[in-house]
Amino acid sequence: MKRGIYRLKGAKKDKKEPGESLGERLARLFEIPGDVYGNRPKVTAIGRGEVLVENFRGIMDFQNGIIRINTNNGIIKVTGDDLTIREITNEEIIIGGKISNIDYDA
Amino acid sequence: MFLVHLWNYIRGYVIIIVTGKSVERFINICSKRQILLWDIVRVDAESATMKASLRGFRLMRPAAKKSGCRVHIKEKCGLPFFLYRFKRRKGFKLGLLIFAALLILSASIIWDIEIIGCKPEMIPQVMNVLNVDNIGRGSFKMRLNPKNIATKLALNIDGIAWAGVEIKGVKLFITIKDSIDAPVLIKNNESFNIVAERDGLIKSMEIYAGNPLAKEGETVKKGQVLVSGRLESKNPEFGSRDIHALGKIIARTWYENSQPVSMVHTKRLKTGEIHETVYLRFLDSRLKISGGDVPYEMFETVTVEKPITGPFGLKLPVGLTVEKNSEIIEKQVDLTLEEALAVTTETIKNDLMKMLPKDCRIVDEIVKQYNGDNDKVYIQVVFECEEDIAGLVPVLQ
Numbered sequence: 311m312k313r314g315i316y317r318l319k320g321a322k323k324d325k326k327e328p329g330e331s332l333g334e335r336l337a338r339l340f341e342i343p344g345d346v347y348g349n350r351p352k353v354t355a356i357g358r359g360e361v362l363v364e365n366f367r368g369i370m371d372f373q374n375g376i377i378r379i380n381t382n383n384g385i386i387k388v389t390g391d392d393l394t395i396r397e398i399t400n401e402e403i404i405i406g407g408k409i410s411n412i413d414y415d416a
Numbered sequence: 417m418f419l420v421h422l423w424n425y426i427r428g429y430v431i432i433i434v435t436g437k438s439v440e441r442f443i444n445i446c447s448k449r450q451i452l453l454w455d456i457v458r459v460d461a462e463s464a465t466m467k468a469s470l471r472g473f474r475l476m477r478p479a480a481k482k483s484g485c486r487v488h489i490k491e492k493c494g495l496p497f498f499l500y501r502f503k504r505r506k507g508f509k510l511g512l513l514i515f516a517a518l519l520i521l522s523a524s525i526i527w528d529i530e531i532i533g534c535k536p537e538m539i540p541q542v543m544n545v546l547n548v549d550n551i552g553r554g555s556f557k558m559r560l561n562p563k564n565i566a567t568k569l570a571l572n573i574d575g576i577a578w579a580g581v582e583i584k585g586v587k588l589f590i591t592i593k594d595s596i597d598a599p600v601l602i603k604n605n606e607s608f609n610i611v612a613e614r615d616g617l618i619k620s621m622e623i624y625a626g627n628p629l630a631k632e633g634e635t636v637k638k639g640q641v642l643v644s645g646r647l648e649s650k651n652p653e654f655g656s657r658d659i660h661a662l663g664k665i666i667a668r669t670w671y672e673n674s675q676p677v678s679m680v681h682t683k684r685l686k687t688g689e690i691h692e693t694v695y696l697r698f699l700d701s702r703l704k705i706s707g708g709d710v711p712y713e714m715f716e717t718v719t720v721e722k723p724i725t726g727p728f729g730l731k732l733p734v735g736l737t738v739e740k741n742s743e744i745i746e747k748q749v750d751l752t753l754e755e756a757l758a759v760t761t762e763t764i765k766n767d768l769m770k771m772l773p774k775d776c777r778i779v780d781e782i783v784k785q786y787n788g789d790n791d792k793v794y795i796q797v798v799f800e801c802e803e804d805i806a807g808l809v810p811v812l813q
Binding site for chain 1: 458
């Protein structure tokens with residue numbers, strides 16, 4: 311029994327994303343979309359002038375041409391011209407301006 | 417987005433400049449503490465401007481301390497700051513109050529009355545009923561009970577089948593349905609004769625029931641029986657039967673009047689002097705603006721209403737009333753014979769016209785001139801008319 315459980319855990323560990331919790335695994339089991347449950351970031355780009363990032367941890371860098379956002383999945387770097395933070399709350403951040411790149415793990 | 421802006425404007429917000437080495441840290445702490453920030457713009461390497469709600473600004477101090485940033489208010493925006501300016505202006509507040517009071521007052525009174533669906537002759541009667549209860553322009557809507565008014569109208573005015581009263585906004589709508597006149601009932605169980613109502617020459621007779629006693633072309637006197645309601649049977653043993661005689665008797669009648677001709681005539685002449693009085697009218701009351709008392713002994717008044725028309729053709733109860741008083745003098749004028757005759761004839765005709773019954777048709781008019789006993793010239797005017805002279809009188813038993 312004990313070995314069996316160990317093996318199961320080990321087998322799962324290879325597949326799952328880094329930092330995946332029990333709750334997230336359950337969510338995946340019941341096919342609940344990742345943005346509904348869990349703290350993985352959701353990035354929505356509307357046109358070219360607005361990027362919405364949900365589930366972020368905080369901003370790391372804020373310049374006119376670059377904004378770096380810390381999330382559970384690493385850092386999201388948004389580059390562009392005249393970037394502003396349209397709105398920032400605990401859960402989401404809206405970035406405005408002329409956006410040229412959205413990079414991960416910069 | 418517009419709603420969010422509006423909400424922020426109503427609640428009030430501040431534009432602040434945050435200066436320090438780590439503005440990002442400041443923003444992070446703020447967002448963790450549920451302080452909403454928006455429109456964050458980097459100014460230079462050490463400062464950024466942003467907007468924050470008033471509540472947020474108050475909670476910001478620990479965040480600023482932790483991140484080592486300094487926060488300065490650049491601008492205060494929104495309704496609370498706008499209103500703050502008026503806090504000390506008592507006149508403004510008073511004006512605001514008066515405005516609100518006037519608005520409420522003007523919305524709670526009747527500004528106009530519309531009467532729909534009845535003959536124009538009936539409108540004064542309707543207004544009379546309303547006047548008894550002091551309902552009119554300017555009365556309060558709260559005091560009016562449409563059902564009661566409708567009942568009163570229906571009860572007090574003859575010839576109304578139904579009345580409806582409705583208050584729509586500041587207008588009072590009165591809808592009236594005329595009733596159809598009841599047909600004239602002929603009392604068949606009573607017996608009547610047709611007699612002449614006035615002297616005349618019978619032109620034509622149209623008899624529906626009864627025994628004619630006069631013929632066409634006959635001259636009849638007032639009160640003479642024209643159609644008898646008593647039918648005698650040929651055989652006297654059977655006696656007679658009384659019925660209701662019916663018929664139209666069209667006859668020629670004459671109306672005559674004569675007056676002496678006066679050579680002197682009082683004429684009313686306008687001197688050309690005009691005095692104007694201007695009133696400001698509000699509802700049914702008016703206020704004199706200019707022009708004092710009229711300085712003339714005799715004058716003729718022409719009133720000109722100048723209403724102010726609002727949008728959508730709405731007649732506002734405010735307007736100007738201008739009274740033009742033109743001076744008049746009476747002058748004794750000597751007339752030539754011809755003029756005098758014409759003037760006298762005209763007056764006689766006018767007098768006669770008033771004497772004529774309603775359903776009378778003038779066929780001919782004769783103007784005669786004769787000398788009276790006291791050296792005066794008289795004029796006689798005769799109107800020859802055609803009319804129905806049938807009148808009903810009960811048959812004597």
